[in-house]
Amino acid sequence: MRRQLAIMRQSLFDQGYLDEQFIELEELQDDANPNFVEEVVTLYFRDSARLILNIQQALERKPFDFNKLDGYMHQFKGSSSSIGANKVKAESTLFREYCRSANAEGCLRAFQQLKKEYATLRKKLEAYFQLARQTGPLETASRPK
Amino acid sequence: MNSSGGKGSMSTASSSAAWKAVDSVPDQFPAGLRVLVVDDDPTCLIILEKMLRTCSYEVTKCNRAETALATLRENKNGFDIVISDVHMPDMDGFKLLEHIGLEMDLPVIMMSADDGKHVVMKGVTHGACDYLIKPVRMEALKNIWQHVIRKRKNGWKDLEQSGSVEEGDRQQKQSEDAEYSSSANEGNWKSSKKRKDDDDETEDRDDTSTLKKPRVVWSVELHQQFVAAVNQLGIDKAVPKKILELMNVPGLTRENVASHLQKYRLYLRRLSGVSPHANNLNNSFMNPQDETFGPLSSVNGLDLQALAAGGQLPAQCLATLQAAALGRSTAKSSIPMPLVDQRNIFSFENPKLRFGEGQQQLMNNNKQVNLLHGIPTTMEPKQLTTSQSIGNINMQVASHGVQSSQNNSSLINMQVAPHGVQSSQNNSALMQMGQPQFAHAPRLPLSVGQPIISNGVAANVSTQNGIRENIRAPGYNPVPQTSSMLNFPMNHASELPGNSFPLGSTPGMSGCISKGTFQEDFNSEIKGSVGFMPSYDIFNDLNQHKPQSWELQNVGMTFDDSRHSNSLQGNLDLSQSVLVQQGFSSGQMSGQNRNAALVSKAMLSAGDSTEPGNPLNASQHLNSLPVDNTIRVKTESVADVTDNLFIDHFGQEDLMSALLKQQQGIAPAENEFDFDGYSLDNIQQDQINGIIRTDE
Numbered sequence: 035m036r037r038q039l040a041i042m043r044q045s046l047f048d049q050g051y052l053d054e055q056f057i058e059l060e061e062l063q064d065d066a067n068p069n070f071v072e073e074v075v076t077l078y079f080r081d082s083a084r085l086i087l088n089i090q091q092a093l094e095r096k097p098f099d100f101n102k103l104d105g106y107m108h109q110f111k112g113s114s115s116s117i118g119a120n121k122v123k124a125e126s127t128l129f130r131e132y133c134r135s136a137n138a139e140g141c142l143r144a145f146q147q148l149k150k151e152y153a154t155l156r157k158k159l160e161a162y163f164q165l166a167r168q169t170g171p172l173e174t175a176s177r178p179k
Numbered sequence: 180m181n182s183s184g185g186k187g188s189m190s191t192a193s194s195s196a197a198w199k200a201v202d203s204v205p206d207q208f209p210a211g212l213r214v215l216v217v218d219d220d221p222t223c224l225i226i227l228e229k230m231l232r233t234c235s236y237e238v239t240k241c242n243r244a245e246t247a248l249a250t251l252r253e254n255k256n257g258f259d260i261v262i263s264d265v266h267m268p269d270m271d272g273f274k275l276l277e278h279i280g281l282e283m284d285l286p287v288i289m290m291s292a293d294d295g296k297h298v299v300m301k302g303v304t305h306g307a308c309d310y311l312i313k314p315v316r317m318e319a320l321k322n323i324w325q326h327v328i329r330k331r332k333n334g335w336k337d338l339e340q341s342g343s344v345e346e347g348d349r350q351q352k353q354s355e356d357a358e359y360s361s362s363a364n365e366g367n368w369k370s371s372k373k374r375k376d377d378d379d380e381t382e383d384r385d386d387t388s389t390l391k392k393p394r395v396v397w398s399v400e401l402h403q404q405f406v407a408a409v410n411q412l413g414i415d416k417a418v419p420k421k422i423l424e425l426m427n428v429p430g431l432t433r434e435n436v437a438s439h440l441q442k443y444r445l446y447l448r449r450l451s452g453v454s455p456h457a458n459n460l461n462n463s464f465m466n467p468q469d470e471t472f473g474p475l476s477s478v479n480g481l482d483l484q485a486l487a488a489g490g491q492l493p494a495q496c497l498a499t500l501q502a503a504a505l506g507r508s509t510a511k512s513s514i515p516m517p518l519v520d521q522r523n524i525f526s527f528e529n530p531k532l533r534f535g536e537g538q539q540q541l542m543n544n545n546k547q548v549n550l551l552h553g554i555p556t557t558m559e560p561k562q563l564t565t566s567q568s569i570g571n572i573n574m575q576v577a578s579h580g581v582q583s584s585q586n587n588s589s590l591i592n593m594q595v596a597p598h599g600v601q602s603s604q605n606n607s608a609l610m611q612m613g614q615p616q617f618a619h620a621p622r623l624p625l626s627v628g629q630p631i632i633s634n635g636v637a638a639n640v641s642t643q644n645g646i647r648e649n650i651r652a653p654g655y656n657p658v659p660q661t662s663s664m665l666n667f668p669m670n671h672a673s674e675l676p677g678n679s680f681p682l683g684s685t686p687g688m689s690g691c692i693s694k695g696t697f698q699e700d701f702n703s704e705i706k707g708s709v710g711f712m713p714s715y716d717i718f719n720d721l722n723q724h725k726p727q728s729w730e731l732q733n734v735g736m737t738f739d740d741s742r743h744s745n746s747l748q749g750n751l752d753l754s755q756s757v758l759v760q761q762g763f764s765s766g767q768m769s770g771q772n773r774n775a776a777l778v779s780k781a782m783l784s785a786g787d788s789t790e791p792g793n794p795l796n797a798s799q800h801l802n803s804l805p806v807d808n809t810i811r812v813k814t815e816s817v818a819d820v821t822d823n824l825f826i827d828h829f830g831q832e833d834l835m836s837a838l839l840k841q842q843q844g845i846a847p848a849e850n851e852f853d854f855d856g857y858s859l860d861n862i863q864q865d866q867i868n869g870i871i872r873t874d875e
Contacts, residue, residue, distance in 0.1 A: 055314045055316075058230075058314070058316055058317060059226065061317070062226070062229045062230060062233060062317075064233075067229065070229060073225075074222060074225055074226060077221055077222050077225060078222040081220070081221050081222055082222075105266070108266060108292060108293065109219075109220060109266065111292050112220055112223060112264075112266075112291070112292035112313050112314075113220050113222045113223065115292060115313055115314045116220070116222055116223045116226050116313060116314040116315075117222060117226075118314070
């Protein structure tokens with residue numbers, strides 16, 4: 035099972051869902067906080083859900099308040115990058131660019147994409163942590179190739 | 180926030196003691212470094228906390244800037260370094276930065292996912308000692324201790340050289356006889372006297388037992404000497420070396436003078452920008468006042484007195500100012516307090532405290548009121564912007580570049596030599612301090628644009644936050660762009676009626692009221708209310724001021740008074756060196772300032788909507804506060820104020836009564852500026868200004 039876990043983990047990196055920042059988190063995990071990474075990730079999803087909702091609502095009001103949207107996304111991006119959510123971060127960057135150029139269409143599209151990536155990541159990480167709990171403490175983090 | 184889990188209570192005395200001396204760093208250093216982390220993002224916060232703990236630091240986390248400030252204020256020496264996010268909902272990170280710099284003079288590291296050049300630059304100009312890009316990695320955090328050491332080291336250097344008094348000594352300074360002569364130094368230095376002779380850094384440090392880095396404290400006297408020297412040489416020809424020679428103050432270094440000069444120049448520039456008047460007051464500061472006061476229509480002696488920030492304003496100046504102000508009698512009314520949007524770092528003690536608003540914001544602004552005092556710390560224009568909109572107290576008062584090192588944000592633009600105070604930022608704190616107080620506005624963007632109007636502290640506290648209250652104290656020059664309008668709820672009184680500060684309108688001018696008078700008067704009353712300094716906290720809403728920044732060390736700023744004494748104490752922590760809020764605390768603002776301050780305070784509190792009505796009164800009071808001109812930069816007082824402010828919003832009622840009383844006895848600013856720096860007697864305005872920090 036450990037092997038399975040390791041493979042799953044590696045693929046998350048390989049596929050670009052996670053980046054080195056995730057490893058930083060893993061390195062913070064220790065005996066005192068054996069589930070640190072999972073806790074942080076859970077917290078992230080909980081908090082960012084709120085942001086997603088805000089953005090969603092803001093996108094329902096026309097005309098778009100690009101500044102506000104950019105602000106939300108900035109926060110979202112900061113959060114996502116802190117857990118190493120690579121793809122999600124990329125989508126948020128794109129979204130922000132559209133905001134800056136006041137491209138409403140682009141914003142909507144980017145947001146859809148972002149939500150998809152966000153949902154995918156969530157699922158994958160949930161599966162990952164579930165397996166990790168079953169497996170026991172994670173081995174030393176290894177950097178993705 | 181949870182207190183650092185590691186060692187238990189924050190501010191472990193042992194660790195602090197350990198770091199007191201730069202050169203005697205304990206072995207386990209940097210372990211135990213006490214870090215305060217501020218970020219509204221819970222994910223980031225928790226990650227940072229873990230990372231810092233892993234570095235063996237003691238971590239306390241906050242998700243709100245106001246909480247962070249409150250915590251810092253409560254535990255003056257409880258932290259060694261602060262890490263803050265740039266984008267936060269309740270307060271801009273830069274404002275917080277300014278406040279902290281002004282009030283507590285701690286190293287602050289900014290963080291953001293934003294790595295744009297301009298943002299990073301902003302960090303630099305606001306005095307951040309570092310800037311981290313998110314996501315933050317461990318490696319970046321491992322070395323943050325260097326900033327603590329560096330700061331301390333620099334401070335010690337100053338201490339040695341100039342014999343600056345540490346915070347503790349500030350009180351001594353208050354007595355305003357803090358001469359800077361060597362003997363004075365010794366006198367001032369409670370503990371470090373002998374140090375100087377020995378030139379033993381270590382000893383000094385130990386004696387002073389303060390973690391904060393000592394700075395040269397530009398007492399009123401010292402500043403006067405400085406100004407005299409500058410005038411003698413001619414402002415164009417005034418070079419630090421010559422000034423130093425002329426001043427002939429032992430222990431003062433060329434660097435001290437140079438930095439002070441820089442601030443002074445900014446202040447002057449600002450003043451001239453504000454008011455067309457040329458300085459004809461004797462002090463160079465005074466001149467600015469005139470100008471600034473210009474609009475202050477009735478800068479009645481009150482204001483001037485108050486303004487006599489930090490005693491800088493000699494009686495005659497005051498008179499002149501007043502005359503000028505009166506002559507002007509322009510409708511000050513809208514003196515928009517250009518309260519330093521920028522963080523008017525009112526170094527004035529007053530400013531901060533004065534705002535009875537107890538708003539943190541005010542405090543923030545106050546901090547900025549460093550203005551006028553002595554050494555404007557890094558006068559960065561930014562600083563002037565009172566981060567807290569409160570600071571917009573257009574304290575016309577010496578718009579010194581109150582920028583005390585580092586955070587001069589909202590410097591109460593004390594009319595007095597606008598040292599870089601306002602810099603761009605809204606010097607709202609134009610404290611019309613009669614004296615050109617160098618507002619050390621440490622980044623306190625005191626938007627206190629309050630022109631320290633002699634009369635009514637028409638502190639146009641224009642807090643950025645939109646509370647542009649033009650506290651127009653009669654005679655107050657509307658501080659330029661009080662961008663940081665103080666949120667004085669008092670926005671109403673835009674014009675302080677003649678003598679009585681129309682505080683109604685002027686929001687919280689109370690920031691900067693020079694402590695001179697304030698102190699006395701307010702103390703009793705203002706305590707709560709005026710506490711501009713603390714009120715800067717009020718600016719929470721305003722986001723601008725760095726509350727507490729008013730630690731205006733500005734001497735003299737009336738914060739010494741009552742109000743501040745209480746609250747100031749708390750704030751005094753601000754840059755110890757910086758004469759806090761210079762002059763803001765000058766109770767000078769005869770009552771008016773106070774009122775203004777109060778007003779501002781009120782306004783500031785307005786954020787909380789504190790006594791909105793009251794502030795006005797308060798302001799009034801402020802104005803009437805007889806500006807003693809003993810603007811004692813009392814860090815302590817400031818601190819007190821801050822506390823008071825915060826806490827209770829300064830019982831506006833109290834303030835009001837105090838103010839009213841003050842009004843009656845608007846004692847002519849005695850010009851005994853206590854300030855160590857600039858005792859802005861008229862600090863009332865300052866205070867208000869301080870409070871009204873202009874937001875950036």
